[in-house]
Amino acid sequence: MELHVVINGRKDLAGQLYQQLRSAIETGRLAAGTQLPPSRLLAEQLGISRKTISDTYSQLTYENFLTGVTGKGTYVNARPAKIQRKQSHSELASSEVIESWRNLPVFLRHPTLEGSLRYDFIGGATSKGQFPQDDWRRCTSHALRQIAGSKGFYSLPEGLPALRNAIARHIAFSRGVNCQDEDVVVCNGAQQALDLIARVLIQTGSLVAMEDPGYPPARLLFGSHGATVVGVPVDAEGIQVELIPDGTRLIYVTPSHQFPLGMPMSQARREALLERAYELGAIIIEDDYDSEFRYEGRPTDSLQSMDERGIVAYVGTFSKTLLPELRLGYAILPPAILEAVIRAKQLTDLHTSTLPQWALAKFIAEGCLLKHIRRCHTIYAGRRERILARMAGDLSPWLEAVPTTAGFHMVVLCKVPIDIPLVIELAKKVEVGLYAIDSFFYQQAPRAGLFLGFGAIETLDIDTALDRVRDILQQVA
Template sequence: MTTHFDKQQPHSESFTPFLQQSKAQRPRYRALFSYIQQRILSGELPTQSRLPSSRELAELLSLSRNTVKQVYEMLLAEGYIETRHGDGSYVSQQLSLNLPTEHHSPAPDAEAVRLSAKSRQLEQIRPLFHQHPQQLLLPAIAALDQFPWQQWQRSVAHAGKQMKFSSGRNFMGEPALRSQIAAYLNATRGIRCDMQQVMICSGSQQGMQLAFSMLLNPGDKVLVEDPGFPGIDGAISNAGGIKVSVPIDRQGFDTDTVLHDSQDARLAFITPSRNFPLGFTLSLERRLQLLKWAREHGCCIIEDDYDSEFRFDGPPLTALQGLDGEHCVIYSGTFSRILHPSMRLAYLVLPPALVDPFNRMRGFMDGGLSSLPQLALADFMARGLFTSHLRRMRKLYKTRRSYLLQRIDETFSQQLVWEPSDGGMHGVFLLPPGNDDTAIAAQAVNEGLGIRPLSYYYDKQPPRSGLVIGFAGYNETQIDTGVARLKPILDSHLKSAL
């Protein structure tokens, strides 16, 4: 019988690489198991070769005999070696069928794992910006230093205790949170729903994925705002949908032509309270037109109400869902902007007929979310902390926006012209025509600014050049710093463009 260790190579040499490994990272038994496992899988230890006895190996490696025995038992249990009575341990004969005959390096043109056509399609979609928390003037960052951390910690502790009584998995979300959200929406957003219609999602991004996958067949058309929120592109593509871009004007989504021309669309995705990113509100006339279109063609409207809580000159506008008597609107709200971007909690308000199908899908998709953050948020809302934080932030963001507008006006006068909006967390500032907003924003990123180019949000419509500048998450000193960093960038670009 071949004894690979003792005939072809002395044990000490076979184990030299193991002895040279750093000892700090993992337990020795785990390291020795992996070492022998890898040598067997790579074919360096051929099948039927004999392993040294546990006593020999323990001496060689200065390990306890129990450690080596434990490793041999693991190798035996997982099928790498077999024992022969009175004759020690051998590399398993069974492995000869499946192990590579030679050291295997993949053929140069071989793909490690083949991706589906769907995922290849995602490579064509405009990539999303990565938010670096250190960047200044990011458009969708809340005032995190104002978050009531102590109160939140109390809610988290309370949730930890509540979990004892939580009855297990809830695909739609924790009833306590759904009930708080339903009460809040009925009271403040003019939404007509009961808690049974509220589904908790991990960010509205997940809600979109779910909604598009449940409502679209491959090839179905989806009306989207242009400029609009690029975060939905992946969800539409994933469901095989085809975007039909709808221009935006000061009345919002231009329903006049598009609804006439797109009778065969299945769905519309819109931000009626405040178009993202321009901030225009969909007029009542167009709201009614859109609802009529949906009703007459059996279509659905997804209303993305991402930051309408921050309307500065009056209470938030009534949601489109509140006008919908026919149950064709899915309302989507998020806590990412109001509370914290990493909260990853959002919700859909579903028309009653969609509750069961969505619930079923959720069971297959992820089985619902972790109950701990949901229970914490439910407690936070029940104690009135959510609404009081919201009230404080509304005032604060209004002040911060005024400060940004004043600083931009003083520093850039006619070079950056504000596109008025009644609220939000960012401002849109138009550049004189002919300026390259992408180049300006790219340079701004190098200077630690999270400013976005307006043209990025356009898809098929002719883009306007401008800068999307966040103010909500930044105090006056930070806004001053941001504007000071932007000044030389804009000066150099605007000069060269003239």
């Protein structure tokens, strides 16, 4: 790689080189420890004499900007970067827009490795040890061979045909979704799918209805597009359809496993929701984020499979079944918005990276995904049963689990007054990660309770962690 230096004309060559190198070091563009090219190579690159390069290096070495290491070369010395005043956001013409983004709350952010706790009930994460590394490595090797044989052009914004076919077959088998390959759009996680749908449906002031309590990142996303978001209460059957306001053009729901409470939407409520959306001319987003893991009761149909009018956009993700880091999701779109979303996807990022697409297509086609889901199902079922047993046992004086039949999180509500923030802080001191549910409520009065994810915590750690929670509750409740 060539060092970026620009020489203009033939006058004061040494001065030009000196000023550019010194400026690059002072501003930090050339970091401490960076090796500079040998004088001969830099002279050839710039078309000037080697003596000019050597003299400049010598001057900068004398001034302690560079240091020479015998037999190795010339390196940048460690120096404090030159402090330059930068404009603050308040001085820019777009200050109000920037401030609105800066003030958005941060929800559900996973900790770094350094900030993680020993026993963490965080949601939306899985145990790394369960991931089938050998199968994925083999599929990735296949993906590299596919890319090596390609022409090197940009790919399709809607995704690779092989992956779209694999997704369509998988969700038809596992969730009864009614779709063809051409209905599938591959996205960078479910969050991008939500963003793309919002882009083509929402204008400033558009009404968006969603469950309350509900998924905060979706609410914040819709609001960032200018929508007026209305929180619609939920009960034991799901969203209360009769409270969806007139004028709503987008409805966001999690019918298979309501987020965060966990109950499924009843059949009658699903039928009422489809009818109400049709009356409004609205699109329903069905976020089916973790329903692959069902532990009891009969499987429920997806809302999309009941849709006869083309008003449901089905959104899914592989972050919950595989790894969040893969950032692979998809949307099954009705004809009315399919082409518009593909155009929005192309403008947003051209297409999702093809390497993981090729790997995932082979991973699904060879049955590795279904095998992995079955293996995880057994593990999560055991963890769920362990938590439920503790909630019905020694933790029952304080907490009560909300009935849930799917996914890998559950909500436990307080049966007596408890200072939840204090419990969370005390739990951190004994290496237990707990999370309150009050932030999931929007316009409804929040309830006191905890959100317990059991995808990332190891089965043998659950009792140890809950023992510590019990001890804390005995102290504070």
